[in-house]
Amino acid sequence: MWFNNALIYQYKLNEDCDLHTSLTEEALKPCPPHARFIYGWLPAFDQEMAHEVAGSSLICLGKEERILPRGVINKMLKEKIQQIETAQGRQVKRAEKAQMAEDLEFELLPKSFCVQKKLLAILDSVSQRLIINTSSNNQASQLTSFLRKTIPGIVIEPLNLAENIALRFAEWIHSPDLLPSDFQLASDCLLFSLEDEKKRVHCKGYELPAEEILTLLSQGMATAEISLIWKERIQLTLTHDFIFKKLKSLDYLIDDFNEAKELEEEYQRQDATLALLSGELRELTNALTKMFVSSNTQINSAPLEPAIAD
The missing domain is CATH 3.30.310 (TATA-Binding Protein)
Structure with missing residues (x-):
């Protein structure tokens, strides 16, 4: 797991x-x-x-x-329209096409x-x-x-983010020694333009700090994602909105998971791997929230969004 x-x-x-x-x-x-x-x-x-x-x-x-697939509905709709226009010698109007498409979906859904x-x-x-x-x-x-x-x-x-994480990423790329002792930079990052977020540069395989990346940052680009290694146990890509991506177990943690897999019963293996996974994610999140999440965050009583319907 x-x-x-x-x-x-x-x-x-x-x-x-x-x-x-x-x-x-x-x-x-x-x-x-x-x-x-x-x-x-x-x-x-x-x-x-x-x-x-x-x-x-x-x-x-x-x-x-x-x-x-929408293509299935469109194909059958086109055939029906052609049949009507040929048989009745008239053009099918837009509202009628929409109703026919709706009827086809109603007919086909139970068979899908x-x-x-x-x-x-x-x-x-x-x-x-x-x-x-x-x-x-x-x-x-x-x-x-x-x-x-x-x-x-x-x-x-x-989580209530207390600062602009992208700025902290840039500081780490400029000066990796500013990273907490349990963390080190890996080799990847993603830069984006503050003027146009769609303009992005994927930087892979660089030994940070790299001159090419520092140049892009000096030209006004910001860091959307950065790859980190934590305690030589987990590698991850952290985004500027605090999402963990590409989580990967490293050797020390892999050894712990291998020990869990050697337990005799399936429920024991499941318990051990869940305890290990949740414990590692808890510690990793604790370490990162100390840097980025407001310490006086309180949970309000009102939900943020309505429940989805069945």
Whole structure:
């Protein structure tokens, strides 16, 4: 078990909440015949909706989605339009085309295939953080919204960043010795233009600080992402909006995971790897939040967004 990415929130949950029961009540059901998709919870491990170890609960959001390519609808729509225009000798109007397309979708959806997608997350009660295995704000929003729907009263908020992280990235590239002792620069970074964020330069394989990158920074570019190594255990790409991407275990951590894999029972291996994963992410996040997240952050009582519909 491993998270390739991490998008992190704060959360607050009533102590008397039965997480397993709440998730079970909103378990994933088959996608209705005329629905494009449906959300629900899947077992995180075996039959456990929430697999808890050492204060961390692994949960899994499921999405069942019907696959009906727009090209299929357009092809059939074109054929129907041609039939009408040939048979009736008239041109099909725009409103009629739209209604025909809607009718075709309604007809074809129940016949379409369904695919199931999974999104893992950890509720870390020790740090009161929700860690989602994604770098996509849209996917994270789907999970947080459905979690609010599942557990009324849960409060989920983003971390409160205390400074412009891109400026700190630039300082590190100029002077790597400014990095905390547990961190070192890796070889990649992503620069962007402050005038046009679409103008980006991917810098890979450089030994930082590199003259080419310093020149680009001096010309007004900013750092969107930077690759870091933490304690020689994890390598990651940290973005200027505090998203962890391309998380990678390094040798010391790989050795620990290999030891966990040698345990006899599957549940023991699962417990050990979850404890190891959540513990490492907790420590890594603690180290980074000390630099970037406001220390007086408080969780408000009101949710930030409405729950998504089924």
